Amino acid sequence: MPRVANRALLIAAAALMATLPADLTLSEPETSPPQGTPPPPHMLPTPCGQRADIVRLLREQYGESPSAQGLSDAGTVAEVFTSAKGSWTIVATAPNGLTCMVGAGQSWQPVVARDDTI
Template identity: 35%
Template sequence: MSKRALPLLALLATPASAVSPIAEAICEPTPAMHEKLTGQFGASRTASGIRDPEQVMEVWTDAQGDWTLVVTYAHGTSCIVAMGEHWTPQIPTDPA
């Protein structure tokens, strides 16, 4: 497990009957979430895409390959919805 995931998982401490350590999303005001990801975890936003007019999906990665998937809502809240290790960027190849 990555060093970055341990503090985040500590926030999610639940009874032993929980199925997943990320059964519930971690949500914060967007500026606080961005500060935590950049300042505390050394991550940067490496990809983003519009899900709908109210949501943007963001991928945050760090130099060790840890990744975090964040959904940012138009009302000013961002939520971590998934995280993992070994992020590998894909470079498109020219089909020609």
């Protein structure tokens, strides 16, 4: 992915983390996924855990891998995980190592500005 797209992705992820309550994605009504389909990451009973466990879950259950990351002034690492099928998850890892899913969804599309700027 071009460097400009990574920067735009990180800015969008940081803005989401800074402006939305962490439980916003959990408070909206959701329909259950079809039987035999794993629920989206943000509907899991515990959206927090050790980073290695969260990364493994995203890779094995949803085919997602890291596509961008950034570090906040407070030391929290924001990461965006995406899959070839278009699913995405944003996670935040605190300095103490606790990783929580901030948001997740479908239809992820990388965006590159036409003039190579943000």
